[in-house]
Structures are given as C-alpha cells and as structure tokens.
Amino acid sequence: MKLDTIDKKLLELLQNDAKQTTKVLSLQLNLSKTAVYERIRKLEKEGVIKGYTALLDKKKIDKAFVVFCHVRLTQHTKEHVVGFESDVIRLEEVLECYHVSGDYDYILKVNVADMQAYRNFMTSKLTSLKHIGSTHSIFMIEEVKNTTVVEL
Amino acid sequence: MKLDTIDKKLLELLQNDAKQTTKVLSLQLNLSKTAVYERIRKLEKEGVIKGYTALLDKKKIDKAFVVFCHVRLTQHTKEHVVGFESDVIRLEEVLECYHVSGDYDYILKVNVADMQAYRNFMTSKLTSLKHIGSTHSIFMIEEVKNTTVVEL
DNA sequence: TTCATAACCGAACATTTTTCTTTTTACTGA
DNA sequence: TCAGTAAAAAGAAAAATGTTCGGTTATGAA
Structure with a gap:
C-alpha cells in the first residue's frame, strides 16, 4: 500500500x-x-494501523523499574531458538524481546516494580527457562525519552 | 492515587x-x-493514563530497522549531561533514550528505514552532537516481542 | 478523449459520549 | 449501633460523534 x-x-x-x-x-x-x-x-x-492503546504512566502504576537484559543461549539450533522465543513471549514482565547481533543473542526489555521484583523475575522465571546460557543486566537510571510516535 | x-x-x-x-x-x-x-x-x-495512541506496523511504514545504540560521554559534568539529553530528545529517529548503569552512559533505541539510513543518522546527526565519546551499536535481527501493555 | 476507478462531499441516520439528577453504597465518629 | 457524610453508581436526556448513503468530482490508463 x-x-x-x-x-x-x-x-x-x-x-x-x-x-x-x-x-x-x-x-x-x-x-x-x-x-x-x-x-x-x-x-x-491494510494493517498500517495495528490498533489503539492507552499509554500509562509507569511511575503511577508502580512499574518504574526498567532493565535491559542481554541473553546468550547455550546452543543455537532451531529447536533451542524456537523454544526460548515461545517461552519468553509468555513472560509478562518482558515488554520487548529482540534477536540481535553481537556478543549476546537477545535483548529483553524487562519492566517490573523494583530491584526486588527484578531479582525475583530473574531467579524464578528467566534463568529457569531451558537453553539459557549467560545473562547481563543493564539497569535504567533515568528515562530521558520514551515515545511510540514514529515520524513519517 | x-x-x-x-x-x-x-x-x-x-x-x-x-x-x-x-x-x-x-x-x-x-x-x-x-x-x-x-x-x-x-x-x-490523575495522569495514570497519559494519552491514547495509534500503533503502526513498522514494516508497512518503512521503518523496520531497529538499533540499540550505546553511548558514552566524554565527561559527566551536569552541563555535559543536560546538553546531551536535550539534544538527543530532539532526534526523531531516537524513540527511546535511557540513562543506564554499566560501561556506557546511555542506551538509545533508534528506528530508521535501513542500514543506509542508520549510517546517515550516525554520521550526520548522533556523532555530531557535543560531548559524545564512543558508541556501540547492536542491530536487531528480528523482533520477537514488542508490546506496550503492562500487566497490573 | 473516454472509460473505469478511486477519492471526496454533504446530508441523514445510528451510536456514543457527556451531563444531570437520583439512588445506593461505604465510611466515620459519637 | 446508628445517624451523618461523602464517594461511587445508576438511569435518562442531551449533545456530540461515528457511520452510511447517494451523488459528484478528480485521477489514471487505454
């Protein structure tokens, strides 16, 4: 179109x-x-507009803690990849997940209440997934810009 | 509230x-x-709902290329930080910018048409900002999950 | 030019949003 | 427990919006 x-x-x-x-x-x-x-x-x-959503203030709903979690898989067979991806999609704390170039295989944008909740997410959810090798977390100190608006 | x-x-x-x-x-x-x-x-x-937006299909508007760009500043005085942040906010290609912990100071989520456009963004926009030290780009190979919906 | 198609317009109709008034529910202090 | 008070909810009416319709005007290809 x-x-x-x-x-x-x-x-x-x-x-x-x-x-x-x-x-x-x-x-x-x-x-x-x-x-x-x-x-x-x-x-x-035509699917250009996928839908309409209400944008919430993360601070006001107690989800102000954002972490970029880099993930490496133990192996990269199709089975491992598909398995990991279908698991990670179901994790509600993971707002975004990208397969990326570089040292790590995936970048996850994780959104929770605080460090305590993140620790809980890591130990009881993420690292208990099959095929997870190593992870590396980068913590958000401050949100400088965050928009969904793409310029055309 | x-x-x-x-x-x-x-x-x-x-x-x-x-x-x-x-x-x-x-x-x-x-x-x-x-x-x-x-x-x-x-x-x-009360500001819990910040607003309403239409979500677009990035592939259909020719903005399917996503890069995570890690940025280090030359110095970290208040002046440098404030200057960089107010500049980066104005870059339309930068959908998100976070001040983060770790080796780099900022993570930028950059959204453009293709590699060519990204190269152009880097050379003519980002690296020409004052106070930029080094950068490190991680390219998205595939979007596995991308939602704005936060669970409550 | 001519035809066919797509985009546009104003008016009528159908739904929804918004306001208003009344009723119900929940909470507080004696 | 029992008023008294304030907040939340309900229903109906009014205002505004979304949606459909027939007809008109642009657009593009043969």
Missing part, C-alpha cells in the same frame, strides 16, 4: 492523539469528515 | 484496545456506562 502526504499527516496526528474526533482531524487535514473516516478505515484494514 | 481491582482491569482493557466503547467496557466490568466513564476520566485527570 502506498501512503500519500495526507495519510502520513493523518498517521502522525493519530499517533499523537488517537482520541481526536474525525471533525478535528478533518479541519487539520482540509478534508471532509467522511474522507478522513474512510482513510482511517483503510489504514486499519 | 490508589487503584482498585476494577481500575486495574479497566486499564488492562484500555491498553489492549483503547477504542472500545464504554458500553462494551461496562459489560466486561459489570458496571454502568456512567461509572466506567467517570473512572476513565479520573484516571486521565
């Missing part, structure tokens, strides 16, 4: 505030409500 | 789909539309 200038501006507006009414959007885009409505529906249907 | 069981379930529902109507939400929570409506307004007012 090809996105024109209006689509891109529309996606930018929706990323910044998905609750804007089509009326407000239409004024910013110099289009009618209907045109905006149909463009949004199309972007949803 | 204290969150009760209903608030937590409501936040979970809104994280998974912020476009659900209060009617649908009220059925899942065994509450009236108005009660749900007022709880949401309160959560917004």
Whole structure:
C-alpha cells in the first residue's frame, strides 16, 4: 500500500492523539469528515494501523523499574531458538524481546516494580527457562525519552 | 492515587484496545456506562493514563530497522549531561533514550528505514552532537516481542 | 478523449459520549 | 449501633460523534 502526504499527516496526528474526533482531524487535514473516516478505515484494514492503546504512566502504576537484559543461549539450533522465543513471549514482565547481533543473542526489555521484583523475575522465571546460557543486566537510571510516535 | 481491582482491569482493557466503547467496557466490568466513564476520566485527570495512541506496523511504514545504540560521554559534568539529553530528545529517529548503569552512559533505541539510513543518522546527526565519546551499536535481527501493555 | 476507478462531499441516520439528577453504597465518629 | 457524610453508581436526556448513503468530482490508463 502506498501512503500519500495526507495519510502520513493523518498517521502522525493519530499517533499523537488517537482520541481526536474525525471533525478535528478533518479541519487539520482540509478534508471532509467522511474522507478522513474512510482513510482511517483503510489504514486499519491494510494493517498500517495495528490498533489503539492507552499509554500509562509507569511511575503511577508502580512499574518504574526498567532493565535491559542481554541473553546468550547455550546452543543455537532451531529447536533451542524456537523454544526460548515461545517461552519468553509468555513472560509478562518482558515488554520487548529482540534477536540481535553481537556478543549476546537477545535483548529483553524487562519492566517490573523494583530491584526486588527484578531479582525475583530473574531467579524464578528467566534463568529457569531451558537453553539459557549467560545473562547481563543493564539497569535504567533515568528515562530521558520514551515515545511510540514514529515520524513519517 | 490508589487503584482498585476494577481500575486495574479497566486499564488492562484500555491498553489492549483503547477504542472500545464504554458500553462494551461496562459489560466486561459489570458496571454502568456512567461509572466506567467517570473512572476513565479520573484516571486521565490523575495522569495514570497519559494519552491514547495509534500503533503502526513498522514494516508497512518503512521503518523496520531497529538499533540499540550505546553511548558514552566524554565527561559527566551536569552541563555535559543536560546538553546531551536535550539534544538527543530532539532526534526523531531516537524513540527511546535511557540513562543506564554499566560501561556506557546511555542506551538509545533508534528506528530508521535501513542500514543506509542508520549510517546517515550516525554520521550526520548522533556523532555530531557535543560531548559524545564512543558508541556501540547492536542491530536487531528480528523482533520477537514488542508490546506496550503492562500487566497490573 | 473516454472509460473505469478511486477519492471526496454533504446530508441523514445510528451510536456514543457527556451531563444531570437520583439512588445506593461505604465510611466515620459519637 | 446508628445517624451523618461523602464517594461511587445508576438511569435518562442531551449533545456530540461515528457511520452510511447517494451523488459528484478528480485521477489514471487505454
């Protein structure tokens, strides 16, 4: 699917505030409500827009502790890789998991309440997964920037 | 602000789909539309809900390339730190930036189209910032998990 | 140019959000 | 235990929004 200038501006507006009414959007885009409505529906249907979510303040829900956990597997057979990935997806503390280049195989972004909870996560959940070799944790001291908004 | 069981379930529902109507939400929570409506307004007012966003498919908007860039500063005076942070916030390619423990000072999550665009970002934007010492890039091979939904 | 398709528009209709008033529930101190 | 008070919840009405429709205007290919 090809996105024109209006689509891109529309996606930018929706990323910044998905609750804007089509009326407000239409004024910013110099289009009618209907045109905006149909463009949004199309972007949803094509899968460009995957969904809509409420963003929460991590400090206010007691999940302010973020750790980047680097993971190395003991082996790299397909079985080991698939096994680890399907296990790690189910861990609710792991918000993100990437297979990466470099010394380690995976980077996990782990989100918990505090160091105590992280220790608990590591000992009772992560390191008890099969095929885990070594891990290396980098702790967040402060969040300088955190946005979901991608520029188009 | 204290969150009760209903608030937590409501936040979970809104994280998974912020476009659900209060009617649908009220059925899942065994509450009236108005009660749900007022709880949401309160959560917004208190800042627990920071906002609403549309989530996009990175592959479909040509931003599938993700890099974790570790950054070391030349010095760590307040001036250097503040200067770097205010500069990096303005870089649209940097979706996330954390001040972290360990060998490096910062971890940046950089999102661009491809390796070419990343090279361009590094040479013409990041490394031209003041106070940048050394950097170390870890490239994403595959996204195994990526969610904004925090469990409560 | 001509045809076919896609995008757009304004108006009508259907739903939802928001406000308002009343009722219920939960809590506190005598 | 029992008022008294405040917070939370409910239902109905009003305001605003989302959605559908028929018709019109651009767009692009033959």
